[in-house]
Amino acid sequence: MEYKEFAKYYDKFYQKKDYKKEVNFLMNFIKTGDRIIDIGCGTGIHASLISKAGYEVDALDLNKEMLDIAKKRLNSSLYLQNILNINIDKKYDIIISMFAVINHLKDTSELEKCLLNMKNILRGSGTIVIDLHNPQSSGKKADNIDNMSRIMEWHYDKKTKIEKSRIIFEIDNQKYEDSHIFRIFTIDEVKECCDKVGLKVTNVYENYDINKEGVETSKNLQFIIKYRAY
Numbered sequence: 001m002e003y004k005e006f007a008k009y010y011d012k013f014y015q016k017k018d019y020k021k022e023v024n025f026l027m028n029f030i031k032t033g034d035r036i037i038d039i040g041c042g043t044g045i046h047a048s049l050i051s052k053a054g055y056e057v058d059a060l061d062l063n064k065e066m067l068d069i070a071k072k073r074l075n076s077s078l079y080l081q082n083i084l085n086i087n088i089d090k091k092y093d094i095i096i097s098m099f100a101v102i103n104h105l106k107d108t109s110e111l112e113k114c115l116l117n118m119k120n121i122l123r124g125s126g127t128i129v130i131d132l133h134n135p136q137s138s139g140k141k142a143d144n145i146d147n148m149s150r151i152m153e154w155h156y157d158k159k160t161k162i163e164k165s166r167i168i169f170e171i172d173n174q175k176y177e178d179s180h181i182f183r184i185f186t187i188d189e190v191k192e193c194c195d196k197v198g199l200k201v202t203n204v205y206e207n208y209d210i211n212k213e214g215v216e217t218s219k220n221l222q223f224i225i226k227y228r229a230y
């Protein structure tokens, strides 16, 4: 169902996700007065936490149902757009894209296109932060939170760099299912795509920790990206 019906359960589903830690990490790159956009904002939690700290944060997402929830948290400009076709007439100091948004792209040519679109709305001295999922194996996990039970299953094929995942969750005796296909990008692929569009990766971190360098075996990777000439 790719977020459409999942949207209204998204926050409940990810209620244990440590958004505060992620935002604290992001604050390392944000300066007073910066204008920010959250690309693939989902229900807008990062954007709303950053705006509460006194910043103007716009947001963009492809999914109307997710953006409608973000709208309740934000009173800035929200864009119902695809990261492959961004059409915004503004420039930003900071562009963030958190939690596997980029993994929805299907190959490096789409990644290149997306990075170019981001570059087109980035101020010369600005910074892009993209947060990528980086699974190390296949697996299955079941748990319960409040009145929700959930089973997550994922299969990662290292050769094709494709992860297929399926989530089944039950809330108030009602069963729902969601599935995703993620392209997993290597550190070198991201660096090469940046290079092709005039950007450069300045740092790679893992687990939203400024003291931890991201490597191929990290479970998630945060890339800090700037204009190549800067």
Ligand SMILES: C[S@@+](CC[C@H](N)C(=O)[O-])C[C@H]1O[C@@H](n2cnc3c(N)ncnc32)[C@H](O)[C@@H]1O
Binding pocket: 003, 039, 040, 041, 042, 043, 044, 045, 046, 060, 061, 062, 063, 066, 081, 082, 083, 084, 097, 098, 099, 100, 101, 104
């Ligand atoms: C896993 S959610 C992450 C949401 C949010 N960033 C967070 O951290 O909670 C992925 C989001 O990416 C959005 N998305 C996926 N493909 C997209 C695309 N091509 N353009 C814009 N948004 C996209 C989905 O609609 C969804 O809201």
